[in-house]
Amino acid sequence: AQSVTQLDSQVPVFEEAPVELRCNYSSSVSVYLFWYVQYPNQGLQLLLKYLSGSTLVKGINGFEAEFNKSQTSFHLRKPSVHISDTAEYFCAVSATGEYGNKLVFGAGTILRVKS
Amino acid sequence: ETGVTQSPTHLIKTRGQQVTLRCSSQSGHNTVSWYQQALGQGPQFIFQYYREEENGRGNFPPRFSGLQFPNYSSELNVNALELDDSALYLCASGQGRVSPLHFGNGTRLTVT
Numbered sequence: 001a002q003s004v005t006q007l008d009s010q011v012p013v014f015e016e017a018p019v020e021l022r023c024n025y026s027s028s029v030s031v032y033l034f035w036y037v038q039y040p041n042q043g044l045q046l047l048l049k050y051l052s053g054s055t056l057v058k059g060i061n062g063f064e065a066e067f068n069k070s071q072t073s074f075h076l077r078k079p080s081v082h083i084s085d086t087a088e089y090f091c092a093v094s095a096t097g098e099y100g101n102k103l104v105f106g107a108g109t110i111l112r113v114k115s
Numbered sequence: 116e117t118g119v120t121q122s123p124t125h126l127i128k129t130r131g132q133q134v135t136l137r138c139s140s141q142s143g144h145n146t147v148s149w150y151q152q153a154l155g156q157g158p159q160f161i162f163q164y165y166r167e168e169e170n171g172r173g174n175f176p177p178r179f180s181g182l183q184f185p186n187y188s189s190e191l192n193v194n195a196l197e198l199d200d201s202a203l204y205l206c207a208s209g210q211g212r213v214s215p216l217h218f219g220n221g222t223r224l225t226v227t
Contacts, residue, residue, distance in 0.1 A: 004157075036218075043119075043205055043218035044158070090157050102148065102171050103216065105157035 002027040002093045006106035014114050015083055021076040021109045023091030033074040034092040034103065035065055044090065050074065061085070086113045119219035121206050127225045128196050136191040136222045138206030144217070145210055146170070147189040149181060152203040152221070164189060193224075201226045 007022040025031065032051050036044040048059025055067040065076045074091060088110050092103040120139045128134050140147050146165045150158035160173035164183035178194040187208070193200055203223050207216035 041220070043220040044207075045218070046216075092157075102160050102163055102173075103150075103158070104160065105150075107155075107157045 002029075002031060002095060002104045004091050004093050004104055004106035006089075006091055006109045008109050009107070010110045010112065012112045012114060013081055016080050018079050019077065019081050019085075019111065021089050021091075021111065023074045023076065023106060025072050025074065025091070025093045027072075027093060027095065029095050031093045031095055033065075033067060034094075035059065035063070035074075035076050036090045036092060036105075037061075038088045038090065038108075040087075047076070047089075081111070081113050083113050083115060085111060087111060119206055119208050119217050121204075121219040121222050123222060124220070125223045125225075127227060130196055130198060130226055132196050133192065133194045134196060134224060136193075136204050136206075136224070138189045138191070138208075138219060140187045140189065140206075140208035141217050143210060144208035145187055146208060147183055147187065148207045148209070148216060149189070149191045150205040150207065151175070152205060153199075154202070158205055161191070196226045198226050200224065 003026045005024045013019045034049045035047040047063050048057045050057045050067045058064045063078050088108045090108050091106045094103050122137045148163040149161040152158040161175050162172040163170045167183045180192045182190045203221040205221045207218045209216045
């Protein structure tokens with residue numbers, strides 16, 4: 001079985017500062033990794049995904065994440081945040097043997113961008 | 116290309132009642148998954164359907180059941196509602212093993 005730990009429940013940051021949202025996973029099999037964003041009263045939007053290949057993955061809205069197999073981590077980064085990035089971010093994992101991605105999510109990290 | 120749409124957006128039910136939530140998958144997608152997101156938590160996998168057959172289930176009791184129709188739309192049914200069933204229910208569709216899921220905006224269910 002897989003599990004995901006998001007190490008920070010809330011991350012406050014000033015506008016234009018860099019940010020890192022941390023995610024660690026546990027799995028006995030190879031995994032796919034995802035980051036989703038959820039704005040208030042909305043569903044989840046995919047930011048980026050790691051399936052294979054390059055460990056540095058670039059996504060939408062200037063976000064990127066790095067897959068580190070030895071540390072079982074998939075931290076999300078952005079070099080300069082905007083007020084509009086305020087939202088909740090979820091890290092998720094699925095086993096590569098699963099058809100259709102039965103995702104296991106972390107508890108989420110609320111990113112608060114202050115002016 | 117239409118996205119994933121869910122109905123209704125909000126619903127209030129009384130403990131012990133039954134509820135049906137509906138989801139229209141994104142065009143061309145043949146897999147649909149349902150997730151429960153309690154307040155302040157991450158989504159939890161309920162079950163998944165592929166081509167009208169259940170293809171995996173999370174740790175939810177049998178009173179949570181579903182259907183996927185030939186047009187790949189889907190229903191989530193919950194019987195004997197409990198207060199703890201109050202949550203945002205998310206539907207997601209996809210196609211293939213490595214196709215990321217596309218989520219709808221969810222149905223907010225409140226059980227009183």
